[in-house]
Amino acid sequence: MTEVLTVQGLAKRYGDLAAVDGVSFTIAPGETFGLLGPNGAGKTTTISMIAGLIAADAGTVTVAGKGMGPSETAAKRHLGLVPQELAIYPDLTGRENLSFFGRLQGLNGRDLSRRTQEVLELIGLADRAGDLTKNYSGGMKRRLNIGIGLLHRPTLLILDEPTVGVDPQSRNSILEAVEALSSEGMAVLYTTHYMEEAERLCDRIAIIDEGSIQAEGTRDELIKLTGGVDRINLHGSGNSVAAAAALRLVPGVQHVDGDGSALSLTVQDGPSVLAGIVTGAGNAGMSVTSVEITRPDLESVFLHLTGKALRD
């Protein structure tokens, strides 16, 4: 058993609603695994069961080889949780917050002091460590929220949408911190509904919707599910109908849709066929004023798998 986290057949129901339905995946040491899905997809419920906050109706969770549940303390020692909502005490200072949660995780003495200082520097709050956190900015609170989760050097760090409501600068700081932790060998479970974050951070990604995993793999593996085609949108004036007919004959073009002054094409390897498409449209009597190439991404994958946009 080399996986840090093994989730097998996890399920949770609330009345008639299946919040999570048969979720399974594993995370290896040093791997960053993303759970990508829209709000209400079941990401937080899945994480709540993995972190032992709530009991699963079915399925098992194993963290570092130890079974996880609400009363399983052995597995929880290997876990660091960064909840989606801020989980810090406003009447304590940043250092006191870290120290309190560190003690509960078993740190004490010099080890606690040293580790607290390290984390304060990592999250950029060393100079504000003595301030009450109610006086922190939103971004500072977010960074402290993350710092508490990684204080005790957990084997598995769970981050539940850590960048929601964060300014761009703090967001980038958070993403860099996660990348650094991953490079140090920490396994990370990262949930988000931001496609760009999943693409940047995650070695593997599971796309989750309506409580179940729709697909899982690396970014490239997931994109292949869409057929790997690019989309080219042409805007212009002139005879678009004739242009559409002409472009269907261009090598590499799979599909053409016309909509007045705009054409939408599905093509293999868009950049290599782009010149022929613009020339063909011109020869058919359409004067092209703008061209847009869209390469397949996780948004396309989600659309392909579920028939709806990721941020619906």
Added chain:
Amino acid sequence: MRQLWIMILKDLRQRVRDRSVFVFSLVVPLALMGVLSLVTGGFGSDDPGLEPVTVAASAANDDQLAITVLDTVESQEVVDVTLNRMSADDARAAAGSGAADMALIVPEDFGGSLRSGSSPTVQVVQGDGAGLETDVLISVVVGVVDQLHAASVAAAAAGSAGLPPDTIAAIGNQAAAGAPALILKEGQASDEQLSFHGTLVAGQAGLFLMFTVGFGVLGLLAEREEGTLARLKSMPLGHGTIMASKAAVGFILGVAATGVLLVTGSLLFGVDFGSPLVVGALTLSVVAAATSLTFIVARMVRTAEQANVAQSILAMVLGIAGGAFFPIQGSGFAQTLLDINPVGAFIRGLGISAGGGGLAEVGAPITVMLVFAGICLVIARIIPDRGARA
């Protein structure tokens, strides 16, 4: 156990910084004690504080029984009396002018009338400054005259029966030596009744205890709202550690606040609640009862705001019904409800303690409070946790 203490110390640090615990647990009840005390008579002890009285008295110098009446009034120990002898008219004038608080006029031949079996009338004239003090003296006069009359009647009856003179004298003395007209005894009106200021201090301590313990267990709801409860649940904590720490914080705050209120109130108002050991046992018991009640509140509400409202209602109902402001009496089932009120039991217990009662004597109120605590804990385990489903 280490984790439990870590959580307790964190909560206590938060409460100290928050300062609201000081306001609700100490400042408000002490202020309320002061206001209520001022409204009802001011600070100080419960001594009624009888003022010295000047009595203008008239009696015949050669009438031994009349002199006995005046001596009795002058020598009683309840009121400090200055007795000035003068004529009957002057005595009336002195009372009328305010030179004396009271005129006491023993008629001529008072002794002869008694010995003849008749009932002579002793006149009392109260001046403008008359009050509780002169009422006390009037009752003394009535008492001594009744005793002298009884003695003379007994002696006359013995004489009529042809008894020898020494026997007649003995019977007269025996009748005259009845119970004294007035006895001052320091003590409680009943074994379970505190003085006014004692009730005020104990009642406010009991009432605001209900608020104070809320800072502990109901802090659990604040953790839920702040999101920290989820993080705590992800920590390797032993089963029940989170709830136990909140209960312990409420208990510690409750004991500390009640102790400070009782001590401060005692010093401010001159109240003696009796044995510290007994008061301590009563305090621990009532705090246990109040803390256990908050477990039910914590299970029934969804937010800290709802909890504060519920806690305030419970505090006022239990406090008022327990006699925090004034004694409440009932009958039948209503009285039973009043008897099982932990605030009422606490005040009753302090009454017994103040009257000199020991641990054995306060067993009943302590039992009431501990049984109340036990029942609340059982109910809290049975009812569903509405907050957890919120």
